[in-house]
Amino acid sequence: MRVKLVAALGTVYLVWGSTYLAMREADRALPPFLMLSVRFLLAGGALYAWSAWRGDLAADRPGRREWTAAAVAASLLLVADTGGVAYAVQRVPTGQAALLIASVPLFTAVLDRVFLGTRLPLGAIAGIAAGLLGVGLLIGPGGKVDLLGTVVLLGAAFAWASGTVYARGAALPRRPLVSASLQMLCGGVMLAVLGSATGELSRVRLGAISPAGVGAIGYLVVFGSIAAFTAFGWLLRHASIPVLSTYSYVNPAVAVVLGWLVLGEPIGGKEIAAGLVILASVGMLLFVREPAAPAEPTAESLPPYIREQEAQVVDLPSAPRLADLRRIPA
Numbered sequence: 001m002r003v004k005l006v007a008a009l010g011t012v013y014l015v016w017g018s019t020y021l022a023m024r025e026a027d028r029a030l031p032p033f034l035m036l037s038v039r040f041l042l043a044g045g046a047l048y049a050w051s052a053w054r055g056d057l058a059a060d061r062p063g064r065r066e067w068t069a070a071a072v073a074a075s076l077l078l079v080a081d082t083g084g085v086a087y088a089v090q091r092v093p094t095g096q097a098a099l100l101i102a103s104v105p106l107f108t109a110v111l112d113r114v115f116l117g118t119r120l121p122l123g124a125i126a127g128i129a130a131g132l133l134g135v136g137l138l139i140g141p142g143g144k145v146d147l148l149g150t151v152v153l154l155g156a157a158f159a160w161a162s163g164t165v166y167a168r169g170a171a172l173p174r175r176p177l178v179s180a181s182l183q184m185l186c187g188g189v190m191l192a193v194l195g196s197a198t199g200e201l202s203r204v205r206l207g208a209i210s211p212a213g214v215g216a217i218g219y220l221v222v223f224g225s226i227a228a229f230t231a232f233g234w235l236l237r238h239a240s241i242p243v244l245s246t247y248s249y250v251n252p253a254v255a256v257v258l259g260w261l262v263l264g265e266p267i268g269g270k271e272i273a274a275g276l277v278i279l280a281s282v283g284m285l286l287f288v289r290e291p292a293a294p295a296e297p298t299a300e301s302l303p304p305y306i307r308e309q310e311a312q313v314v315d316l317p318s319a320p321r322l323a324d325l326r327r328i329p330a
Contacts, residue, residue: 008231012247015228017254022216029213032086033195043225044184051177060175069170070182076163078187084156091149100153102135105245107161124242127284131249134277176233249278
């Protein structure tokens with residue numbers, strides 16, 4: 001399980017961190033909402049076909065309940081969040097956008113506490129705070145803040161947090177590939193409607209699409225959607241909220257490193273210090289231990305009169321033991 005957890009986290013870390021570069025080129029090929037629609041429809045269709053070929057679809061065939069849950073999750077994760085970010089980065093600098101989206105773990109922790117009753121250990125709270133501090137140090141907002149773009153980004157972060165909490169208990173298919181394909185297909189249709197409603201169809205120029213733009217969209221389909229989103233769906237079922245939230249801190253760091261390697265963007269002392277803080281926060285969240293469950297009382301820990309009563313019950317041949325009685329449903 002730990003190997004799968006590390007592999008899934010690594011996929012989300014590296015791939016979603018690298019999508020900043022791909023998005024930069026893909027936005028030149030198609031308008032944002034339609035570009036995302038093409039990305040998710042292609043990825044969702046491929047995953048759905050693959051699931052059918054390998055038998056996952058037959059073993060976990062979705063009905064109306066599963067499609068409804070997928071549509072709700074997609075509206076939050078893919079439309080409100082991803083679509084919101086695609087719109088807002090046209091108004092807000094990338095650094096400020098990344099800082100605002102880094103508020104996802106805070107929203108997630110609050111929603112998880114309110115609706116699921118999950119108590120966060122002090123180490124997890126400290127890790128979240130350190131992660132926010134590291135991201136803030138990394139991108140350091142400056143200049144004027146666009147109010148509309150800021151509100152959209154905060155709404156997108158809240159939508160992703162809501163979708164994360166919802167998806168953990170939703171009636172989604174249990175198999176990750178089937179679940180991811182349903183969400184992408186629903187999200188792709190919604191984004192196509194949104195793009196058409198906002199007039200993006202009139203801005204499409206197929207003849208102006210470059211090979212680099214096609215390659216960027218292909219990368220987003222295969223790696224950004226199929227690989228990373230499937231890994232994220234698996235993490236929703238098998239990772240704790242604090243561990244799952246670490247991608248929000250690592251992705252900006254990965255983007256900065258790739259920007260330095262590919263685009264030659266400078267990395268100074270501030271970036272190095274922020275990277276160390278982010279890595280420290282990830283370590284705090286990964287290695288924090290959940291509160292131990294109350295131990296089952298032993299015979300020695302029971303009061304004397306309880307021990308005497310239990311001994312009398314055990315002596316009866318037809319009577320179940322006290323431990324067996326605790327397993328009988330009420």
